[in-house]
Amino acid sequence: MDDLYFCQEQRLVCVDKQVIKLTAKEFDILTLLITHPKRVFTYELIMELVWNEDYSYYSRKAVNNHVSNLRSKLKVTQDSPDYIKSVVGVGYKFEVP
Template sequence: MELVWDEDAACYSRNAVSNHVSNLRKKLKITPDGLEYIKNVVSVVYKFEVP
């Protein structure tokens, strides 16, 4: 989080990234193709993938 927002990560809850990803998924689902662009990857956490 420090790399993305350039702020101390201690200010955010542990779920901050999950909440942001959830919001992004909701917004991306309204695309006409309805594909899943954000994938969960073990040991990486999230990955943006364009088919």
């Protein structure tokens, strides 16, 4: 994880020494995943823990959209690894390649 810098206290994320501007939800999703590496979080659990609301008001598409934006922001170069892995039909996990 040499090229990824994450500081929860400063709400700061850098990739290859570039500061990555994240929305509050994107940062919170990344925090959830990065602080529990390799643990698979379901869409529903991400909704519950990040939105702090009943997930029935939202769709999986809301989680997918935020994760998609987060992935594209973290991929600063063609060679940048994909840190957030999809677990088909279940949710997402953070993994250092």
